[in-house]
Amino acid sequence: xxxxxxxxxxxxxxxxxxxxxYQAQAEALVRQVSLTQLTMEGLDRAIxxxxxxxxxxxxxxxxxxxxxxxxxxxxxxxxEKVTLxxxxxxxxxxxxxxxxxxxxxxxxxxAEGAKKLNEILxxxxxxxxxxxxILAMYQEQAEAGVSPAAAARGAVAGQRPGAGVFGGQQPGPxxxxxxx
Amino acid sequence: xxxxxxxxxxxxxxxxxxLQQQAQAVMAQKSQIDxxxxxTDAAIKELEKTPDDAVIYKSVGEILIKAEKAxxxxxxxxxxxxxxxxxxxxxKQEERIQSRFTQLQEQIRNSLGQQxxxxx
Numbered sequence: 020x021x022x023x024x025x026x027x028x029x030x031x032x033x034x035x036x037x038x039x040x041y042q043a044q045a046e047a048l049v050r051q052v053s054l055t056q057l058t059m060e061g062l063d064r065a066i067x068x069x070x071x072x073x074x075x076x077x078x079x080x081x082x083x084x085x086x087x088x089x090x091x092x093x094x095x096x097x098x099e100k101v102t103l104x105x106x107x108x109x110x111x112x113x114x115x116x117x118x119x120x121x122x123x124x125x126x127x128x129x130a131e132g133a134k135k136l137n138e139i140l141x142x143x144x145x146x147x148x149x150x151x152x153i154l155a156m157y158q159e160q161a162e163a164g165v166s167p168a169a170a171a172r173g174a175v176a177g178q179r180p181g182a183g184v185f186g187g188q189q190p191g192p193x194x195x196x197x198x199x
Numbered sequence: 200x201x202x203x204x205x206x207x208x209x210x211x212x213x214x215x216x217x218l219q220q221q222a223q224a225v226m227a228q229k230s231q232i233d234x235x236x237x238x239t240d241a242a243i244k245e246l247e248k249t250p251d252d253a254v255i256y257k258s259v260g261e262i263l264i265k266a267e268k269a270x271x272x273x274x275x276x277x278x279x280x281x282x283x284x285x286x287x288x289x290x291k292q293e294e295r296i297q298s299r300f301t302q303l304q305e306q307i308r309n310s311l312g313q314q315x316x317x318x319x
Contacts, residue, residue, distance in 0.1 A: 100254075102254075102256060102263070104258075105241070105242050105245045105246070106238040106239070106241055106242045107235070107238050107239040107241075107242035107243075107275055107278070108257055108258040108259075109242045109245075109246065109255065109256070109257060109258070109266075109271060109275070110255070110256040110257075110258065110263055111245065111246070111249055111253060111254070111255050111256075112253065112254035112255070112256075
């Protein structure tokens with residue numbers, strides 16, 4: 020990772036900084052993955068509702084959610100139209116089939132995004148394990164005497180994020196950047 | 200450990216931490232605006248693909264109000280221009296913080312380099 024001698028205090032410091040930066044990136048990614056999962060669940064609910072509409076009759080009694088698990092009575096005025104949110108506070112009325120197709124496409128996009136995020140997470144995890152094993156090796160080597168590696172293990176176990184001023188935007192400490 | 204450092208270095212380290220916090224705040228804001236910008240862009244594209252007579256609603260609080268496509272597209276474009284401007288300002292701010300951070304890091308490195316070696 021640099022020209023610093025292996026096992027030196029400087030190298031151990033660099034490894035810890037890299038580890039902490041990867042960890043901060045991993046934590047941010049985990050948050051993003053859970054958000055994408057929530058989005059997918061919402062899309063699944065919308066698709067199921069449209070599927071249910073296909074079998075419903077116009078004028079059928081319904082319960083419409085008003086939040087907090089509360090409902091009001093309603094009648095299905097049209098099962099031919101669905102109004103879809105397209106973001107930025109805009110919604111467009113679509114035919115039921117079109118709306119369903121759009122939601123399915125959106126779900127596929129979100130799933131693809133989640134897959135990519137998980138791949139990056141996997142790489143970060145590998146890199147963090149690699150650093151941990153190097154630090155463990157230094158610790159074993161140093162157990163006979165006093166070495167910075169011993170302190171290093173403790174610092175990594177402390178797991179404090181944030182290595183560079185712009186974290187992920189800084190040139191990454193290893194082969195994995197945020198855009199990987 | 201910081202108790203062993205000269206007050207000047209301690210002060211510089213505190214500044215460094217402050218800069219890091221500022222950087223994080225700017226980054227968070229920037230990524231939020233960036234997300235909104237992309238969302239607005241996607242909405243404009245979707246609206247442009249939609250026929251002129253399509254039924255379109257704009258959300259105001261919890262309710263949806265019927266809107267005209269042309270007016271809405273114009274409104275979204277204005278909003279996007281404003282966000283682009285804010286993003287530019289933030290990028291400059293980010294660059295300023297980054298350069299100050301590097302400068303301060305260098306100063307700390309120099310100050311520590313000049314420090315007499317610690318015993319033990």
